[in-house]
Amino acid sequence: MLEIGDDEIQIMNRLIHAEKVQYLVEEISIPQPVLIDIIRQLFHYRFIKAVDSKNAQRLTINVDEILQTTFQLTAKGFQEVENYTSTKD
Numbered sequence: 001m002l003e004i005g006d007d008e009i010q011i012m013n014r015l016i017h018a019e020k021v022q023y024l025v026e027e028i029s030i031p032q033p034v035l036i037d038i039i040r041q042l043f044h045y046r047f048i049k050a051v052d053s054k055n056a057q058r059l060t061i062n063v064d065e066i067l068q069t070t071f072q073l074t075a076k077g078f079q080e081v082e083n084y085t086s087t088k089d
Helices: 006-014 021-027 032-044 063-068 075-088
Strands: 048-051 070-073
Touching: 006 021, 006 032, 006 075, 021 032, 021 063, 032 048, 032 063, 032 070, 070 075
Parallel strands: none
Antiparallel strands: 048 070
């Protein structure tokens, strides 16, 4: 099971709408290798999904091209963000 912390929440908050990983690297002050590892874990545990240019879900990702891959928050991810936010208040 993946433990959701502040870094994961920060990334998931940016993925409410589909975004490329490259934009996340530019926007968030997390080192690129760490951010990519978090993205891979969130994808593995289905907190986020990979989508193509037509917003159709992709079942697999090419790790070599992860910076150009677009991800979006899933319902499971959205629920986790809401739960995390409500416990912080």
